[in-house]
Amino acid sequence: MTDTGGKEPGDAGGGPGADRLFGPDSQFNAFFDDPRWAPAIVRATVLEAAHPQIGAALIDNSTFVAHPWRRLRNTVVSLQRMFGPDDQVRRREAARLNRLHARLNGTDAHDRPYDAMDPVVRAWVVATLFESGVTMCRLSGQPLEPAAVERLYAEFQAYLTALDGDARHLPPTVREFWPYFDRMVAEELENTEAMRVILYRLFDHLPAPPLLHGVPTLWAAGRALAGPLLGAITVASLPEPFRRRAGLPELPGAQSLMQGTYLGAGLARFLPAGWIRTDAIAALLTLSPDGDDPRSRSMGALVDRMKRAGALVRLITPLPPEPGPGRAADARRSAEEFFAEVLDQTGDGFVDWPDLAAMARELAGRLDLDEPAETRLYDAFAGWWRELQAALDTDGDGRVSCREYAEAVPSLAGPALIRVAEVLFDVTDADGDERVDAHEYRALFRRAFRRDPGDTGGTDGTYTRTAFVRDFLAFMAGRARATPYDPLFADA
Known part of the structure; x- marks a missing residue:
């Protein structure tokens, strides 16, 4: 594979080969609606947050704790714009991301500076996405062919080039990438506060998406079961040297659970086309319950029926009180x-x-x-x-x-x-x-x-x-x- 480090910004977005690296024929586009991306993106986010600069920026500036569904939707929209076929949209989104990141700088709890525009840090973010994409295929028993790995790496190099103007802070070839990744894991990553929040606080306290605000008890019950499992699955998928150095606990059977999750998600790829769409799911999760979207009304009606169906559900989630005197203060x-x-x-x-x-x-x-x-x-x-x-x-x-x-x-x-x-x-x-x-x-x-x-x-x-x-x-x-x-x- 040729080195993309010397490309100009336009080469990634509109030069020769851009149609191959971006758009509907790209390797990333084939992955975008893949259910395996759900645990893989969480894994990549943990690896990002373990970098001290990124972890500090997340803790100080990010809304991922209080507004995770909004953050999810914004991330999905940004990835669609960056990897889509429209070069103008990609340039506009890259400029927006650069303005956003230019405002994120400061010092962490140990008085170490962080800067979201640091090219080394931005390269690490892209590296975690690429490595987690390759790893999700391996863990699901469907490893990528070498040519597909090369192509995916070229696409992520082009993504970084579209942002920074070059990709020189990523190794030029896949063969050189793996020693770089191992070195970063061994020398740079830490057990940061942001990483711990994602693994142990975010899942356990994940707020209900807007459309499910009407069933808080059911949401809390499901979250209490799923939260620790998601944390255990993510920890089990992390590189073993980092797990050991960071002192992350590994529950008995977590490896089998993690592999079963990736295998099950991999099988979901064979559902009919259009059944699973990442952008549609993200939009649905962030719909306002009183919005005018037909899906919002349908989900609202479904939640309303859930609240009224059966004696057990009525006991768990009582019907809301009828408006009356003194209820105006609730507004x-x-x-x-x-x-x-x-x-x-x-x-x-x-x-x-x-x-x-x-x-x-x-x-x-x-x-x-x-x-x-x-x-x-x-x-x-x-x-x-x-x-x-x-x-x-x-x-x-x-x-x-x-x-x-x-x-x-x-x-x-x-x-x-x-x-x-x-x-x-x-x-x-x-x-x-x-x-x-x-x-x-x-x-x-x-x-x-x-x-x-x-x-x-x-x-x-x-x-x-x-x-x-x-x-x-x-x-x-x-x-x-x-x-x-x-x-x-x-x-x-």
Whole structure:
């Protein structure tokens, strides 16, 4: 295989051979809807998080603990864009990812610097995806042919080239890749906090996807069984030298369970085409239960029937009480709930800049913003963070605790938050006509525009600036539930 390290960025996206490396004929595309990718991606994520720089960036900035389903959907969409056939889409997504990663830097708990743009670190992320793809085939008893391994490696090199402009931090050939991978595992990886969170906290506390919020007891019961098994399967699949050095426990029978999982997932590949689609599953998991998508209504009806079917189910999951006097308060969150569900995006128990940056990142991703609109949005959220910090950080530790927030019980609608609402309206109003129409509304909220004209300020079925800003501030200050902003910021 030839070295891709000297390619220009355009070679990966639109030069000769690009159709072979990306798009429907690529090796990665053949894997994309493969059920074996589910445990393999978890395995790759653990190997990424074990790198001290990546682990620190995840702990400080990522929403994968508090909003894992949202993170899953965003990852799937990004991979589709990067490995799809459209070179312009790939270039746009690469630019977006680079802007996102350029904002992720700092120091870890041991005062070691991390930078998400470090080319060595970015190469390791790609390396874990490639190695886990090869490993999932081997563990399922269907190892890739050498030519397929070469092709898959070329595709991931091209992926890194599309991001960084070259792939020089990956070995030029597959033969040289394996010593590199073994050296990284032996010398660079650590038992990081982020890795432990993924293995032992994330699965055990995984929040229900939005459409299953109505059956919390059933979800908790299933999670209590599946969580430890998923953790054990992932640990058993990791390289043995790292398991030993990191002191990861291996349960009796875990190896057999892990191999059985990969074998079973491999057999699912023989289901009729279209039965398993990764993007469809990820979208279904993140659907809002009150959205206008037909799948949302169908799933809502199914959950409703589950809650009413049989005496046992009724005992486990009681029917919700009928609305009546005194129930209006249930439409509002307490200060503690609002802090945990909306403000604390990273799930670490505090609010600081990474939490508000995560909000800006989600909004920019939904609207697919370019520069400078994306920067305007981030700048507005940065101003809001400075306002919050000045008003609420009473102990001067640079972050806001739930206690500090609850004791102040602030009306968050200060000048900086108003600026956030104004900028959000501007970037949502793509055509600049001072109205958010049905198409623009769906781009932001992923649901149809179904509101009374009197509520939106426009008599032509559009959302005026005044009404948009008013509703955003009411959500942030009033802590109301069941608004369009609720699934935007609060859903897992």
